[in-house]
Amino acid sequence: MINGGHVIIYSRDAEADRAFFRDVLEYRHVDAGGGWLIFKLPPAEIAVHPADGPGAHEFYFMCDDVDATVAELTAKGVEFTQPVTDAGWGRLTRFRLPxxxxxxxxxxxxxRPTEL
Structure with missing residues (x-):
């Protein structure tokens, strides 16, 4: 039985993005060797959206209070690239990785789905 998922974020500066996940988001991690950090993610969910053909996949962090989380991350130097908007199904924003x-x-x- 499948027991999890592995998300990959491609980066022009993987070291900076790894440091962001480690130091700013403070995600627990292990070093898989040579500084290759693997991060523990909080609980996740997956949705399948219709499309005309194959396309890029998207990744969204989830939080309980988007305004408080934006304020917390902004204080840590995170650059938000989109103001918080209300999409009905949720309040969303975007931020830049290093x-x-x-x-x-x-x-x-x-x-929200419950535990399996």
């Missing part, structure tokens, strides 16, 4: 990539973050307002 390596130049962007990820989303949202406060869900939809029903």
């Amino acid at each position: 390596g130049g990539g962007e990820v989303g973050m949202y406060e869900p307002r939809h029903e």
